[in-house]
Amino acid sequence: MQKEYLKKVKLPDRTGVYFFRKGKEIIYIGKATSLRDRVKSYFSKDLIETRGQFLVDMVFKADKIDWQTTDSVLEALILEANLIKKYQPKYNSREKDDKSFNYVCITREEIPKVVLVRGKELEGSVEQSFSRALGSPGPRAPARPARKAPLGFAKVFGPYPNGGQLKEAIKIIRRIFPFLDEKSKNYLEFYKQINLVPDLKDRKLYLQNIRNIILFFEGKKKKILKNLEKEMKEYAKRREFEKAGEIKRQIFALKHINDVALIKNGSSASSNFLPLRPSSGATDSKRDPRGQKTERSYARIEAYDIAHMGGKNMVGVMVVVENGEVNKNEYRKFKIKTQKNTNDTGALKEVIERRLAHAEWTFPSLVVVDGGKAQINTAKKVILKAGLNIPVVSVLKDEKHKPKDILGDKIFARKYEREILLANSEAHRFAINYHKKMRNKNFLK
Numbered sequence: 001m002q003k004e005y006l007k008k009v010k011l012p013d014r015t016g017v018y019f020f021r022k023g024k025e026i027i028y029i030g031k032a033t034s035l036r037d038r039v040k041s042y043f044s045k046d047l048i049e050t051r052g053q054f055l056v057d058m059v060f061k062a063d064k065i066d067w068q069t070t071d072s073v074l075e076a077l078i079l080e081a082n083l084i085k086k087y088q089p090k091y092n093s094r095e096k097d098d099k100s101f102n103y104v105c106i107t108r109e110e111i112p113k114v115v116l117v118r119g120k121e122l123e124g125s126v127e128q129s130f131s132r133a134l135g136s137p138g139p140r141a142p143a144r145p146a147r148k149a150p151l152g153f154a155k156v157f158g159p160y161p162n163g164g165q166l167k168e169a170i171k172i173i174r175r176i177f178p179f180l181d182e183k184s185k186n187y188l189e190f191y192k193q194i195n196l197v198p199d200l201k202d203r204k205l206y207l208q209n210i211r212n213i214i215l216f217f218e219g220k221k222k223k224i225l226k227n228l229e230k231e232m233k234e235y236a237k238r239r240e241f242e243k244a245g246e247i248k249r250q251i252f253a254l255k256h257i258n259d260v261a262l263i264k265n266g267s268s269a270s271s272n273f274l275p276l277r278p279s280s281g282a283t284d285s286k287r288d289p290r291g292q293k294t295e296r297s298y299a300r301i302e303a304y305d306i307a308h309m310g311g312k313n314m315v316g317v318m319v320v321v322e323n324g325e326v327n328k329n330e331y332r333k334f335k336i337k338t339q340k341n342t343n344d345t346g347a348l349k350e351v352i353e354r355r356l357a358h359a360e361w362t363f364p365s366l367v368v369v370d371g372g373k374a375q376i377n378t379a380k381k382v383i384l385k386a387g388l389n390i391p392v393v394s395v396l397k398d399e400k401h402k403p404k405d406i407l408g409d410k411i412f413a414r415k416y417e418r419e420i421l422l423a424n425s426e427a428h429r430f431a432i433n434y435h436k437k438m439r440n441k442n443f444l445k
Contacts, residue, residue: 001062003043009065011036016069017079020062020091028058028091031080035067058091071221072257074169079219081160101159102166104217108154111200112210113180116166119159157217167324171418173216176253177209190425193402194418205243212250225254301416302355303368303423304379306336306347307435314339315438316351317431320364321423330361333434344371345378352382366412367392368423376408395424 020028032038070076107113160166178198191197235244301321308314320330369375393408406413
C-alpha cells in the first residue's frame, strides 16, 4: 500500500478502531484517538525505526483500510480487544504469549466481584490458545465458538495486552457502575465514601451494575442505555426517586464518558494511547535545597495528618501512594516536639519541615493535607521556604468526617481524585493508630 492511498479515503478525526486488509482478510487491527492521524503515522519515513520491520511488512501487503468509530477512547479499547479476539489478525501477534496478558473476570458468587487476572492464572482455561492462534493461516480466521468461563468465574473478557490501559479503563467503568473487587475486603468503608461500592443491601441494584458491566465489555452500550431508561422510569413510577436518580446519573455518565486517563499524549507512532500516570520508573531530576540532585517520581503522592486528644500525645504521620497504590514501606511517624496545645497547623508545619530535611527521601509530585485553607497555606509556606515547587491540596470533611471537597490545585484534584482520597484516608487511619499506641504507652508509665 502506498501513501497516495490515503488521499482516496477520508479517515475521520475521531476515536475508533481501524483495520488493515489484504483482500477480504483483516491482517491488522488497531485503536486510535484520531483515526486520521493514527493511520497516517504508518506511512511516515521513520516507521521501521518506531515500529519495526514486522509492521512495515504489514503496510506493504495491505491493500485496503476500513474503520469503525466509537464515542470514546474507552469503547475503542474494548472494541479493539473484542475484534482481535474474533478475527485473530496475523500482524497483531505478540512476542509474549497470552499467559502474561490481562483479563477482566466476573466471579461466580452471590455478590459477584470484578477482578483483573493474568493469563497464567487461567492456565488451561478458555483463552489460552489466543496468541498461538494469532498467526494461523487462512484468508480469514473464523470467530471462535463461545465456551464456558473457567471454574470460579461467570464471565471472562480479554486478553488485554496493555495492563496500564486496562486498569485505567476499569477505574472509569467503576465510577459509572460501582462494584466490589479483590481489595474491597480491606477498603470497603473507604470505597463507600468515594462511591466505588453501591449499597450492598440492595442486591438487585448491584446485580444490575454487574450485568451492565458485562454488556459494556461486550460492546453493547446502546442496549445498556435502553435498559437504564426503562429501569429509571420503573423506579420513578414506584416513587423510588433516589434509585431513579442514581440510574439517571449512570445514563449521563455513559453518554459523557470522561476517559482522559486513556487519551494519547504526544505523537509517538509506537503507541495509540498512554495511561494517565507514567510507570513506576518515570522520574525527573531536581535539585534539593542543598544543590544535590534527586529523582522525583511523577506518580508519588504524600499525605499528612495530625492526631491528638486535647493537645496531648500529639503525633503526625506521612503516608505515600505511588502509581495508585499505597506504599507502606515509605510511611513515616513523627512525635510532635514543638507544640503543647491544640495547634494543628503548627504541628503540620513541624512535620513537613522535618520531612523535607530528609533530602535522601524521594520528593513527591503532590502533597495532600487534611483540613482547609489554613492547612494548605501552612504546607505551601514550608515547601516554598525549602525552595521546592510542589502542588498542595487538602481534603475538606463534613460533620461526619467524610470527604466533601478537595481544595487547592484543581488540576491535580481532578486528575488524581481517587489517589488523593486514598492517601488522605490512609493518613487518617495511620495517625489515629499511632496516637492510640502513644496514648496507651504513656498511660502505663
